[in-house]
Amino acid sequence: MNQILQVDGITGGYSLTRPVLHNVSFDVGPGEMIGMIGLNGAGKSTTIKHVLGVLQPHKGVIRVKGRTLREDPHQYRSAYTYVPENPLLYDELTVEEHLRFAAMAYGLDDAVYELRMWELAEQFRMRDKLGLLPGHLSKGMRQKVMIMSSFLVRPDLYVIDEPFLGLDPLGIRSLLDMLVERKAEGAGILLSSHILSTIEKYCDRFVVLHDGKVIAGGDLQSLRRQAGKPDAPLDDLFYDMVKGP
Known part of the structure; x- marks a missing residue:
């Protein structure tokens, strides 16, 4: 193997x-x-x-x-994709913008991105947080953004x-x-x-x-x-x- x-x-x-x-x-x-x-x-x-x-x-x-x-x-x-121990987010980007940035980095198709983004937001109970900046998120929510960004790709x-x-x-x-x-x-x-x-x-x-x-x-x-x-x-x-x- x-x-x-x-x-x-x-x-x-x-x-x-x-x-x-x-x-x-x-x-x-x-x-x-x-x-x-x-x-x-x-x-x-x-x-x-x-x-x-x-x-x-x-x-x-x-x-x-x-x-x-x-x-x-x-x-x-x-x-590969990587989830770090400490969330590393950009202060000026919303949750959804972080996800879109990750999708662009891996060349993810727009339609696939939209489908997976909403699925992940639902799974991690972050649908109502997509428009927020990192400063308005708890540490756990920031970690969820890192996980969602990594699992957008396959x-x-x-x-x-x-x-x-x-x-x-x-x-x-x-x-x-x-x-x-x-x-x-x-x-x-x-x-x-x-x-x-x-x-x-x-x-x-x-x-x-x-x-x-x-x-x-x-x-x-x-x-x-x-x-x-x-x-x-x-x-x-x-x-x-x-x-x-």
Whole structure:
């Protein structure tokens, strides 16, 4: 099976002399949701920045749909969409203008945009907020704008960093339902989250990062075998892996 995302032996970070990541490898296949978990400072956001092409690895290779960023920047970037941990919105643009801007960036047809925009606004209960500026929105609503902008398009890969922060329970459920739908359509999803009890139910496999290294990986049963705890929930497995001496 051709993997959508391949991260092979990545060493990198913000300084050549003090890398954050050390030989990180994992992949995301079609129709898979991969949960990337770790403590604060473990390297999750740094890994995501390398996947997005914001940072270039010191060693190793990242491929999206079989291509590196250097080989084909347009094809690489058009194959994914990204939901950041902190909403990044323009103060002068309304909610609807943010959505239209995202649609233009990905070359979305006007008719398709209108259909998907209204569907997303209904799903996230934002129909009456489309004309508002970000200053009039709560943090959760701003996060919904980021999610809606990303889900307007149908890329091969979704990269999602701590998406549940600030969302109300209905917003969380709407997001999870959409992720399940995209998986069923064959998309790959890389999801970073601290809400282990939630992602345990939805992710197919997990990548456990600690001090910039992959210390465990696989599905829940595989992690249980590695920990020698056949019935433990993900929370307990993770705690045992990273608690230290």
